Amino acid sequence: MKKHGRFALFLATSFLAVALGFFLVEPPLAGALIKRGGGWLMFLTFGAFLWALGQVWRRSPGHWCRDRREWAALSSIPAGWVILVAHEPFGFKIIMDEIMLLGTSMSLHFDKLVRVPLRGHDLQGAFVIVDGFVDKRPDFFPFLLSLVHDVTGYRPENAFALNAALAFVLLVLVYALGRTTAGRWPAVAAVLLFSGLPLLAQNATGGGFDLLNLVMIALTLWLAQRFVVTREPPELSALCLATVLLAQTRYESAFYVVPCAALILWAWWRERRLVFSWAAAFAPLLLLPVPWHMSGFSQNGGAWELGSQPNRTGPVALAYVADNLRHAFAFFFDPTGAQPNSMLFSALGVAAGAGLVVRLGRRRGAREIAADPPVVARAVFLWALIAQFAFLMVYFWGQFDDPVIARLSLPTHLLFLLALWWVIPATRTGRKIWMGIAGLAVVQLWCASIPAMAAHAYTLQNVQSREVAWRREFIAQRPGRNFLVIDPFSIVWLVHQVSSTTPAQALRQPEAIAFHLRSRSFANVFVFQRFEIDPATGRAHVRPEFDLGEIFALEPVEERRLQPYSVSRISRVIAVRLPGQSLP
Numbered sequence: 001m002k003k004h005g006r007f008a009l010f011l012a013t014s015f016l017a018v019a020l021g022f023f024l025v026e027p028p029l030a031g032a033l034i035k036r037g038g039g040w041l042m043f044l045t046f047g048a049f050l051w052a053l054g055q056v057w058r059r060s061p062g063h064w065c066r067d068r069r070e071w072a073a074l075s076s077i078p079a080g081w082v083i084l085v086a087h088e089p090f091g092f093k094i095i096m097d098e099i100m101l102l103g104t105s106m107s108l109h110f111d112k113l114v115r116v117p118l119r120g121h122d123l124q125g126a127f128v129i130v131d132g133f134v135d136k137r138p139d140f141f142p143f144l145l146s147l148v149h150d151v152t153g154y155r156p157e158n159a160f161a162l163n164a165a166l167a168f169v170l171l172v173l174v175y176a177l178g179r180t181t182a183g184r185w186p187a188v189a190a191v192l193l194f195s196g197l198p199l200l201a202q203n204a205t206g207g208g209f210d211l212l213n214l215v216m217i218a219l220t221l222w223l224a225q226r227f228v229v230t231r232e233p234p235e236l237s238a239l240c241l242a243t244v245l246l247a248q249t250r251y252e253s254a255f256y257v258v259p260c261a262a263l264i265l266w267a268w269w270r271e272r273r274l275v276f277s278w279a280a281a282f283a284p285l286l287l288l289p290v291p292w293h294m295s296g297f298s299q300n301g302g303a304w305e306l307g308s309q310p311n312r313t314g315p316v317a318l319a320y321v322a323d324n325l326r327h328a329f330a331f332f333f334d335p336t337g338a339q340p341n342s343m344l345f346s347a348l349g350v351a352a353g354a355g356l357v358v359r360l361g362r363r364r365g366a367r368e369i370a371a372d373p374p375v376v377a378r379a380v381f382l383w384a385l386i387a388q389f390a391f392l393m394v395y396f397w398g399q400f401d402d403p404v405i406a407r408l409s410l411p412t413h414l415l416f417l418l419a420l421w422w423v424i425p426a427t428r429t430g431r432k433i434w435m436g437i438a439g440l441a442v443v444q445l446w447c448a449s450i451p452a453m454a455a456h457a458y459t460l461q462n463v464q465s466r467e468v469a470w471r472r473e474f475i476a477q478r479p480g481r482n483f484l485v486i487d488p489f490s491i492v493w494l495v496h497q498v499s500s501t502t503p504a505q506a507l508r509q510p511e512a513i514a515f516h517l518r519s520r521s522f523a524n525v526f527v528f529q530r531f532e533i534d535p536a537t538g539r540a541h542v543r544p545e546f547d548l549g550e551i552f553a554l555e556p557v558e559e560r561r562l563q564p565y566s567v568s569r570i571s572r573v574i575a576v577r578l579p580g581q582s583l584p
Contacts, residue, residue, distance in 0.1 A: 006276040010284070017284035021291030030292035031134040038114035038289055042143040042248070045286050048279055049241035055234040056226060073188050077171045080195025083445065084167050087453035088201040090160040091472070094404055095464040095489075098207035100135050101142050102159055102495045107132055108146035109154050114139055117494045119501070122481065127497040138248040138293060140216075141209035156472075156495055159207030166211045167204035171195065173218040174417070180225065181378065181421045185434035190417055192441035193348075196449035197413060198340035199406055202459060210407040213253055216246040217411060220256065221381045224263055228373035231271050236264065237279035244286045252388060254290045259384040263377060270373070305397070312396040320394055327399035331406060337452040338461075339401055344444040348437065349416020355423035356382075378418060385415035403461045466562050468492055471528070474558070474570060480523070484516060486573070487528040488545045503527075503548050510551050514576035525573040527554055533565040540567060551577050 025033070092098045103116040107129060115132030122128075148158045171191050178187030194200055203211040220242040227235040239260065247254040268274055312320075331339050332346035389412050392398040400409045420437075424430045452458075459465060468489075475481065475496050485493045485500045493500035499522065506513055516522055527548060531540040548554070554571035561567050 006278070006281050007274055010276070010281045013282055014284040017288055021288050025292065025295075027295040030295050034139070034289055034292055035114050035134050038139050039108050039112050039143060039146070041286065041289065042139055045241060045244055046140075046143065049238065049245060052234060052238040052241055052279060053223075056223065056238045059230070059232075059234060060226070070184065073184050074175070076188050076191045076195075077168070077175055080171055080191050081168045083195050083450065083453075084201045084204045085164050087450060088198075088205040088456050088459070090157070090164075090205045091465070092159075092468050093202055093206035093459055093462065093465050094208050094407065095462070095468055096491070097137065097209070098159065099468070099489075099491050099495060100137055101209055102145065102156055102207055103132075103491055104135055104137070104139070104142035105145035105149060105159075106154065106495055108142060109149035114142070116491065118491075120494045120497075121499050122497070129494075136251075136293060137209070138250060138253075139289060140245050140248040141212050144212070154497075156207075160205060163204050163206060163208070163211050166215050167200065170200075170211065170215050170218065173215065173222060177218060177222055178417075178421065180222075180374070182424070183431065183434070185431055185438060186421055186424070189434050189438040189441060190421075192438055192445065193342065193345045193417065194413070196441055196445035197342045197345060198449055198452045198456075198458070199342075199410065199413075201453045202340050202456070203407055203410070208407065209249060210410055213246075213250040214410045214414060216242065216249050216253070217256070217381075217385075217414060220246050220260065221377065224260065224377040224381065225374045228263065228267050228377050231267050231275050233275060233277035236275055237277040239264070240277075240280045240283040241286075244283055247287060247290050252391060254294075255388060255391070256384055257287065259380045263380050266376065267373070309396055315396050316391075316394050317396070318394055320396055320398065324393045324395070324398040324400075327401045328393070328409070331400035331409060334401070337448070337455060338457050340406055340452070340458045342444060342449060344440055344448075345413060345416060348420055349413070352416065352419035352423045356419045359423060378422070382415065382418050382422070385411055385418065388412075389415065403458055406458070463562050463566065467530075467568055470560060470562075470568065472496070482522055483524040483526055484513075484522045485526045485528060486513075486548070489528075503546060506548065507551065510576050511578055513552070513573060514578055517573065517576060526557065527552070527571045527573060529569050529571065531567045531569065533567060535565060553577070 092102075100116050104114060107113045107115045107117060110129060113132070114134060115129075116135045117129045118132045119130040120127055121130060145159055145162055148162050149155070152158060171194060174190045174194055175187045178190040200211075220239065223235065223239045223242050227239045243257055243260040246256050264280075332341055332350070333343060334341055335343060392400075392408055397405060398408070399405055424433050471492050475493075475498060481496075481498050483498065485498060486503055486506045487493060487500060488502055488504075490500035490502050513525060516525060529546040529548075530543050531546075532543060533540055552573050553575040555574050557570045557572050559567060559569045
């Protein structure tokens with residue numbers, strides 16, 4: 001089929017994708033399609049992307065690693081990676097995002113279904129997922145994690161191994177972008193700046209999807225630069241498929257479809273010819289899970305989690321900007337180590353942003369950009385990253401100094417880096433500046449970043465994360481896992497292949513718990529509860545979502561105080577009072 005025929009096919013698939021994504025498919029059907037077919041569609045997309053990436057790699061010039069100086073510069077990558085993964089403990093950091101993603105990967109591994117386990121039981125030694133639901137979170141990270149499960153066997157710790165590997169890939173991409181953009185020393189300085197970012201270490205040792213999101217932004221930028229230079233079908237295919245995968249990594253990353261499409265249109269206009277490929281023709285249909293996931297937000301009022309910020313009236317508003325900017329400043333420039341920031345990175349990035357505004361404000365700035373296609377690609381992504389930061393500033397939960405939200409600042413650090421590469425010239429003077437920045441990055445790494453990573457005070461602020469770590473210790477002490485747990489966060493136990501139910505379900509069917517106790521279906525039935533301490537009286541009150549009332553008689557097993565006025569306790573159910581009965 002000729003190029004114009006492929007373009008006509010692209011228009012047809014675009015029209016069909018818009019119709020199916022926004023008008024013809026109702027939310028219940030969209031959820032069912034994602035559940036049954038989302039994994040297979042992702043498998044097709046990822047497989048096609050790997051093939052296209054291989055084509056691009058074979059066509060790339062291999063002139064970098066030809067001298068010892070280059071190898072010495074490249075050694076900064078493994079050195080920085082070791083620092084990132086050595087000091088921060090591996091574990092789940094952001095609850096419930098990371099557990100939900102692991103749950104979806106578990107279902108993809110066992111059943112090839114895109115769903116979070118809702119109920120599961122150990123049946124004669126085999127853990128079986130009985131029920132589940134389609135999560136609001138995009139599917140690319142759970143899909144990648146399920147591939148790790150497929151190769152190595154299911155283990156929750158595979159999430160940490162995947163993110164550790166992604167941290168290495170990110171440093172490689174940062175070096176590659178710096179090398180092609182500004183030279184060897186800018187590349188080394190970029191690697192050192194990211195290696196000294198405690199926030200990156202936190203994500204490299206966790207189980208979330210934010211590191212993959214940053215990797216995909218960097219990789220898509222690298223492919224965009226390749227495409228605007230070659231303007232050939234293999235590069236176009238890789239760029240389109242990378243954009244599709246990026247759009248399915250984090251919620252807001254779907255925004256990058258627009259700048260990537262604009263960049264492709266600009267390349268066609270500049271070349272005065274239509275460059276097309278099969279991957280580009282079918283890319284709109286591969287994006288269908290994006291609007292289908294978004295439909296869940298329109299149907300589920302709790303998907304935005306506005307209840308977490310009671311004084312907020314809506315998910316997005318200009319009224320949040322001033323407060324969010326104050327929190328952003330508190331994050332980027334906190335000198336105490338309580339935030340996973342790098343003050344050197346932040347100061348350089350803000351200064352570079354100011355210099356960039358001055359440079360682009362000149363009349364010749366636009367002509368300089370248009371004259372160099374790779375610069376155009378970087379400019380498009382620069383504006384995209386600025387727009388993403390602006391969106392987070394109008395988002396109701398955009399406080400970067402919140403221990404749960406700090407991870408959303410990772411793309412902003414890439415924005416800082418692009419601004420630095422732009423304002424510092426690739427001249428002999430610029431080379432000396434970059435050597436100085438690299439030296440400062442080493443000093444920052446040694447004097448501030450490593451101590452902050454070792455203390456990881458920013459992780460310890462998250463009580464839910466520490467509770468999950470305790471649950472994991474509890475499971476590790478009982479490798480047989482022949483026990484049932486009652487816990488509002490039953491998903492934590494389910495992804496570790498432990499039978500679990502919620503207090504609400506236990507209160508609805510207390511006779512089921514009584515049956516398990518009577519028939520010894522499980523060696524033990526445990527209850528996880530959190531208590532609030534009244535500072536005036538010292539009395540402990542169980543939080544409502546953990547309360548089992550007077551029906552269950554409990555015997556404390558373990559107890560930990562994870563914050564001054566809160567106690568977490570694991571108890572054993574020793575009896576159940578059914579209607580007409582009394583506890584012994």
